[in-house]
Amino acid sequence: MIHLHHARGSRSFRVLWLLEELGLPYALTEYDFTDGSLRSPEHLARSPAGKVPALEIDGGTIFESGAIVQVLTEREGRLAPKPGEAERTAFLEWLHFAETQAICLQNLNIQHNFIRPEAARSIPTMKLETKRLVVTARALERRLTGRDHLLDGGFSAADCMFGFNVRSLGYFLPRGDYPAIFAWWERMQARPACARAIEREGGEMFDRDFFEIPDA
Numbered sequence: 001m002i003h004l005h006h007a008r009g010s011r012s013f014r015v016l017w018l019l020e021e022l023g024l025p026y027a028l029t030e031y032d033f034t035d036g037s038l039r040s041p042e043h044l045a046r047s048p049a050g051k052v053p054a055l056e057i058d059g060g061t062i063f064e065s066g067a068i069v070q071v072l073t074e075r076e077g078r079l080a081p082k083p084g085e086a087e088r089t090a091f092l093e094w095l096h097f098a099e100t101q102a103i104c105l106q107n108l109n110i111q112h113n114f115i116r117p118e119a120a121r122s123i124p125t126m127k128l129e130t131k132r133l134v135v136t137a138r139a140l141e142r143r144l145t146g147r148d149h150l151l152d153g154g155f156s157a158a159d160c161m162f163g164f165n166v167r168s169l170g171y172f173l174p175r176g177d178y179p180a181i182f183a184w185w186e187r188m189q190a191r192p193a194c195a196r197a198i199e200r201e202g203g204e205m206f207d208r209d210f211f212e213i214p215d216a
Helices: 012-022 041-046 065-076 088-114 123-144 157-169 179-189 192-201
Strands: 002-007 026-031 054-057 060-063
Touching: 002 012, 012 065, 012 157, 012 192, 041 054, 054 065, 060 065, 065 088, 065 157, 088 123, 088 157, 123 157, 123 179, 157 179, 179 192
Parallel strands: 002 026
Antiparallel strands: 002 054, 054 060
């Protein structure tokens, strides 16, 4: 049995969506960022940084979402160009660019939601990470303009890697500035596997529609 260790609103959504796309049966254990469960000895044995996702599969455990996605596509022989095929390089570039963008999203999420008290939050950090996020969003917007998917060959696991990102992106950048990105996300949500993953996760993480940078 494949066993995904997951937290709502995290990078592990990438793997949850991909498992649904691949039609693989799996067990799901969910964690809360605030209750210390990700720091338990049991979980640290699976994921040394105490993060999700971690995936138990074929008698072993894999951590890091990009690695898990690559292993799953190679194991199943689907949803990724094979080595030597035309779009293999583009697939790997966008697979890993998703993490470049996700770091900006993570830092903004920490600043807006997790640092307590609010007076300890850094407005300069929020501004800097927002600027960095804009750079990555513009690159993704250019890539998706005139394309239905990240790869010319169609839907791939690279699209799954951006599921977590784009679900978070609209909380920190105006959606109207990135029409191609959010049109892509509408198409992705219409995929049955993506809809199942969203339903299984149980909804959005944030309690507001948009996070403004506070006045200094």
